[in-house]
Every structure is written in structure tokens, then in C-alpha cells.
Amino acid sequence: MAHIDNDVLISYGASTQRVKKGEIIFHEGSNPHYFYQLIEGEVKMVSLNRQGKELILGIRGKGDSFGEPPLFINKTYPSTAITLKDSIIIKISKDKLDILLRDNPTIALNILVRFAEKIYQKTITSQILAASDPEEKILSFLDRIKKIEGANNPIKIPYTRQQIANSTGLCVETVIRTLIKLSDEKLVEIKNHKVYY
Amino acid sequence: MAHIDNDVLISYGASTQRVKKGEIIFHEGSNPHYFYQLIEGEVKMVSLNRQGKELILGIRGKGDSFGEPPLFINKTYPSTAITLKDSIIIKISKDKLDILLRDNPTIALNILVRFAEKIYQKTITSQILAASDPEEKILSFLDRIKKIEGANNPIKIPYTRQQIANSTGLCVETVIRTLIKLSDEKLVEIKNHKVYY
DNA sequence: CGCTCGTTTGAGAGGACTCAAGGTAGGTGG
DNA sequence: CCACCTACCTTGAGTCCTCTCAAACGAGCG
Numbered sequence: 379m380a381h382i383d384n385d386v387l388i389s390y391g392a393s394t395q396r397v398k399k400g401e402i403i404f405h406e407g408s409n410p411h412y413f414y415q416l417i418e419g420e421v422k423m424v425s426l427n428r429q430g431k432e433l434i435l436g437i438r439g440k441g442d443s444f445g446e447p448p449l450f451i452n453k454t455y456p457s458t459a460i461t462l463k464d465s466i467i468i469k470i471s472k473d474k475l476d477i478l479l480r481d482n483p484t485i486a487l488n489i490l491v492r493f494a495e496k497i498y499q500k501t502i503t504s505q506i507l508a509a510s511d512p513e514e515k516i517l518s519f520l521d522r523i524k525k526i527e528g529a530n531n532p533i534k535i536p537y538t539r540q541q542i543a544n545s546t547g548l549c550v551e552t553v554i555r556t557l558i559k560l561s562d563e564k565l566v567e568i569k570n571h572k573v574y575y
Numbered sequence: 576m577a578h579i580d581n582d583v584l585i586s587y588g589a590s591t592q593r594v595k596k597g598e599i600i601f602h603e604g605s606n607p608h609y610f611y612q613l614i615e616g617e618v619k620m621v622s623l624n625r626q627g628k629e630l631i632l633g634i635r636g637k638g639d640s641f642g643e644p645p646l647f648i649n650k651t652y653p654s655t656a657i658t659l660k661d662s663i664i665i666k667i668s669k670d671k672l673d674i675l676l677r678d679n680p681t682i683a684l685n686i687l688v689r690f691a692e693k694i695y696q697k698t699i700t701s702q703i704l705a706a707s708d709p710e711e712k713i714l715s716f717l718d719r720i721k722k723i724e725g726a727n728n729p730i731k732i733p734y735t736r737q738q739i740a741n742s743t744g745l746c747v748e749t750v751i752r753t754l755i756k757l758s759d760e761k762l763v764e765i766k767n768h769k770v771y772y
Numbered sequence: 773c774g775c776t777c778g779t780t781t782g783a784g785a786g787g788a789c790t791c792a793a794g795g796t797a798g799g800t801g802g
Numbered sequence: 803c804c805a806c807c808t809a810c811c812t813t814g815a816g817t818c819c820t821c822t823c824a825a826a827c828g829a830g831c832g
Contacts, residue, residue, distance in 0.1 A: 425702055433705045435698060447698075450691035456698045483680045490683060493690035494647035500697035501632060501644075501653045505622055507704035508630045508744040510821085512788080538810065547705040549789055554812060571796080571811065707789085709820080735778065746821055751780060768779065768828080 381441040392470035403459040412469040419465020535573040578638040589667035600656040609666040616662020732770040
């Protein structure tokens with residue numbers, strides 16, 4: 379899942395940019411123009427439902443790209459990208475990316491693999507969101523986090539309860555109560571408000 | 576969104592196969608070996624949750640490929656593929672596909688675009704599953720169907736109520752009651768048990 | 773005509789959500 | 803070093819609404 383080399387991107391005309399925590403990189407509904415990759419920091423992909431409740435579609439870290447799919451299919455963004463920390467991004471325009479990909483079939487295949495991984499993850503996401511039982515939702519969510527991190531032993535889950543809620547479609551209070559229940563059942567551990575799984 | 580030409584597939588060693596309605600093409604949890612494309616018929620992608628309730632992740636028609644992503648990332652299938660009608664599929668093994676893609680960068684780019692579309696659709700799916708209001712879920716679902724069909728005028732929705740339920744995470748009865756409500760609100764039309772939107 | 777599959781209606785229970793209020797922890801500035 | 807601030811976490815009470823279960827109707831097909 380290696381990212382595209384920054385130097386290669388720059389040699390094809392990409393530019394880097396600092397973005398402060400909490401700033402919006404692109405808006406749901408707007409037209410895509412760039413391919414983005416995170417050099418440093420963290421970005422969340424979200425969308426708001428009719429009641430204004432936030433759904434977190436994913437959180438991207440160092441080396442991850444984001445917002446690419448709509449770029450390839452000429453559709454508007456289905457979600458908004460917001461930084462969670464001060465970040466540095468690198469971006470390259472669609473036409474320059476096209477040239478880059480034409481010159482480097484290996485990179486195109488690399489993106490193909492990355493897309494396959496995204497699709498796989500989104501299938502898991504659908505299962506999480508469709509589960510009716512909060513315990514199942516949260517455990518599946520934690521499972522996914524753990525697998526992505528590649529961990530075998532319990533790790534500290536780097537999500538706030540609100541973020542877990544917005545990722546699973548539950549409300550914060552239900553997340554809190556369910557985590558306590560899971561802790562009672564010894565399925566997760568809570569130490570000093572932090573969740574270990 | 577064009578499918579890969581069947582003759583090209585066959586020239587690289589693909590084979591076709593008839594599959595009767597209701598048969599399973601591959602199982603959730605098994606290892607992927609083939610790239611599949613539908614020549615004729617209909618296939619649903621499903622997974623079962625812990626309570627045994629079915630979640631429909633998508634329904635594929637003529638020309639669509641399915642089950643490709645896990646093939647590219649060396650993971651087991653997150654869902655099961657079942658035919659909804661008597662169907663004809665064409666399949667090609669992973670190594671033969673690799674050669675095909677190496678020889679035909681255009682086809683690789685074609686799959687890239689198709690993957691981008693899948694990711695986009697799955698983002699919409701997440702929004703549908705995360706919506707808390709049944710009316711919103713069903714309307715979003717119908718919207719998506721309509722857009723995929725490329726229709727501007729009301730179309731007959733080719734889904735049973737059970738299928739809508741399993742696609743949106745609701746139960747059949749709620750789908751029925753909500754559709755009636757939507758019909759009262761003139762947001763959908765129901766004629767002879769069929770839904771028009 | 774009689775299956776079979778899909779649709780419909782009703783009654784009841786459970787549980788997630790909402791709203792409101794208070795607690796905790798870590799960081800910042802005086 | 804302490805007080806404050808902000809963001810996050812926690813608890814309680816109550817309502818609403820979806821789900822479950824049960825039973826029956828409708829339509830299409832051999």
C-alpha cells in the first residue's frame with residue numbers, strides 16, 4: 379500500500395501545502411480537481427446527513443491519499459475532507475496525474491491495488507453500519523482498526539467516543555454504555571478512559 | 576464502465592460457465608482465485624451478520640464484474656456471490672489476468688475507473704446505512720438506483736421489499752410501512768404493489 | 773387449482789436516541 | 803503552582819419507533 383513517491387509527484391508538477399487543524403480541504407458536493415496525498419498529519423472524511431449528524435467515512439494518516447475516486451469518474455465529492463491535526467499535503471492536478479500514470483504503469487497498478495483495499499474496507503464498513511446490535515458494531519469497528527494497524531496484541535484505540543459514534547452510526551451515549559458493557563464482559567479494557575483492544 | 580471484452584478474456588485463457596438461479600459462485604471467507612464477469616443474468620453480493628440477517632452489498636447485472644477487489648489484495652471474500660437468475664459467467668484466473676493487464680494498460684486503467692465508481696457507490700451505501708430515518712434511507716436508496724439506471728423520469732424499482740430491506744438495513748415491515756407513508760406524501764408511487772420512483 | 777413467493781396488517785416489547793446536567797483530564801496563562 | 807478553559811466523558815430519565823412475532827392476503831406460474 380505504498381504511497382506515490384513525493385519526488386515523482388513533484389517532478390510531474392505537484393505542490394505541497396500546509397493546512398491547519400480543522401480546515402477543510404474540499405467540500406462535499408464540489409468538483410474534484412486534484413489528487414491529494416498526506417505527507418504529515420491526519421484528515422477525516424465526513425458527510426452530514428439530513429439531520430446534520432456527522433458520519434465519518436474514514437480517517438487518513440501519513441502517506442495515505444484521499445479523495446481520488448471522484449477524480450476518475452467525473453463526479454462531485456460525496457464527502458468533505460477536514461484536517462484533524464496541522465498537516466502537510468501534496469496535491470497534483472488531474473491532467474498532470476494522467477500524464478504521470480501514462481508514463482508509469484506500475485504506479486497505475488499500485489493505485490489499482492490501493493483502490494481494491496479501499497473497496498474491501500468499505501465493504502467491512504457497510505457490515506458495521508448495517509449491524510443492529512451496538513456490541514457487534516463496536517467490536518467489528520475495533521477489529522477493523524486493529525487489522526489496519528496490523529496489531530496482534532491489544533492496542534490503544536486512537537479514537538474518541540464521539541468519533542467511534544460517528545463511525546458506527548451510534549450516538550455517543552450508546553457508545554459509552556456499550557463500551558462499559560464490553561469492558562464488563564472482558565472484551566475490551568478501559569484504563570483511564572482510554573480503550574484498549 | 577465498459578466491461579472487458581469477452582473475446583480478449585478468452586484469448587488469455589478465460590472460460591465461461593452456466594450457473595443456475597440460486598447457486599453460490601463463491602463464499603464469504605474463502606480465497607479468491609478468479610476474476611468474474613457476468614455475461615448474462617444477475618448476481619447478488621451478500622453477507623450475513625451475527626444474527627443471520629442478510630445484508631445485500633450490491634446486485635450486479637449483465638456486463639458487470641464482481642468479486643475482483645479481494646483478488647488484488649490477497650484477502651478472503653468479505654461477501655458471498657449468489658445468482659438471482661440463471662446466469663452465464665466468464666472467469667479468468669488471477670495469473671492469467673495479471674498477464675492480460677500487463678499486456679493491456681488500457682484495460683488496467685479501465686478497471687481503475689471501475690473501481691473508482693465502486694468506491695463512490697459504496698460511500699453512498701454507507702450514507703444510506705448510517706441514516707437513522709427510514710424515509711431518508713429508502714429515498715436515498717431509490718435515488719441511487721435511479722442514478723445508476725440513468726433515468727430522469729419515474730422508473731419501476733426492480734427490487735422486492737425484502738431486497739430493499741436487506742439493502743438498507745431495515746426489516747421488511749418497516750420498508751412496507753415507510754413506502755406507504757412515502758406514497759401518501761406523493762414521494763413515490765405504488766401501483767399494483769410495484770414501486771415507481 | 774394449488775403452490776410459492778412476496779406483501780400486508782396488528783399488537784407488543786425492547787432498546788437506542790434525545791435532552792439535560794455534571795464530571796474529568798490535559799493544557800495554558802497568570 | 804494554581805486557576806481556568808476546553809474538549810471529552812459519564813450518568814439518568816423518558817420517549818419514540820423500529821423490530822419481532824404471528825397471521826393472513828395477493829399474485830404469478832406450472
